[in-house]
Amino acid sequence: DIQMTQSPSSLSVSIGDRVTITCRASQSISNSLNWYQVKPGKAPKLLIYTSSTLHSGVPSRFSGSASGTDFTLTINSLQPEDFATYYCQQSYTGPRTFGQGTKVEIK
Amino acid sequence: QVQLQESGPGLLKPSETLALTCSVSGGSTRTYYWGWIRQTPGKRLEWIGNIYYGGRPYYNPSLESRVTMSLDTSKNQFSLILSSVTAADTAIYYCARETYGDPVFDNWGQGILVTVSS
Numbered sequence: 001d002i003q004m005t006q007s008p009s010s011l012s013v014s015i016g017d018r019v020t021i022t023c024r025a026s027q028s029i030s031n032s033l034n035w036y037q038v039k040p041g042k043a044p045k046l047l048i049y050t051s052s053t054l055h056s057g058v059p060s061r062f063s064g065s066a067s068g069t070d071f072t073l074t075i076n077s078l079q080p081e082d083f084a085t086y087y088c089q090q091s092y093t094g095p096r097t098f099g100q101g102t103k104v105e106i107k
Numbered sequence: 108q109v110q111l112q113e114s115g116p117g118l119l120k121p122s123e124t125l126a127l128t129c130s131v132s133g134g135s136t137r138t139y140y141w142g143w144i145r146q147t148p149g150k151r152l153e154w155i156g157n158i159y160y161g162g163r164p165y166y167n168p169s170l171e172s173r174v175t176m177s178l179d180t181s182k183n184q185f186s187l188i189l190s191s192v193t194a195a196d197t198a199i200y201y202c203a204r205e206t207y208g209d210p211v212f213d214n215w216g217q218g219i220l221v222t223v224s225s
Contacts, residue, residue, distance in 0.1 A: 001168075032209050034211050034212075036212070038146070038152075041217065041218075042217055043111070043201075043214075043215040043216055043217040043218070044201065044203075044212075044215045044218075045215070046211060046212060046213050046214075049209070049211045049213075050209060050211075055213070085150060087152055089152075089212070091209045091210040091211055092209075095154055095167045095168065095169075096154040096210055097154065098151070098152040098153070098154070100150075100151060101150050101151070101152070103150075
């Protein structure tokens with residue numbers, strides 16, 4: 001299986017901050033990398049697919065980029081509703097696998 | 108907008124069989140893949156498998172020996188059966204719609220907590 005290593009595991013940030021989360025694949029996955037937002041008791045949300053395409057309805061402060069096997073999720077000007085746990089997921093081949101998650105908390 | 112809703116028991120004893128159902132509204136289960144994902148108490152997400160109309164299910168090899176999925180298009184539902192559960196199967200179970208091609212989970216249910224305890 002392709003392993004996804006996500007960092008950091010948690011972040012303490014303030015409203016208006018810029019947040020960067022990184023995900024590294026254990027092998028080449030082309031641009032087959034997706035990002036999700038998960039909140040307790042809520043349905044998880046797809047944010048970005050194929051590494052940089054914003055899903056319909058997702059605010060433009062979210063963006064994604066890729067460099068080789070490294071992928072980045074950036075949240076510009078963090079809003080109160082953005083405090084959540086974020087996961088990457090590879091969709092390149094085999095069993096779908098996720099990163100360990102990054103919890104974004106209020107400082 | 109497609110909506111998904113999980114249902115099933117919240118508490119099981121070790122060795123019992125878990126049976127969950129996902130009801131889909133606002134879209135047909137005759138298209139797309141339909142899958143299950145769980146979130147462990149340690150917050151790790153694990154893909155369990157998927158199923159699609161007219162095709163064979165695809166299970167995560169780590170769970171394949173204990174998993175069965177089925178699809179009932181007449182009820183617009185799909186189901187998960189996980190046999191011989193242990194405490195390690197305690198998790199929030201989500202159902203989700205998975206797109207064709209590059210598998211992306213574009214719609215999810217809100218999840219159901221399943222606890223395995225004697």
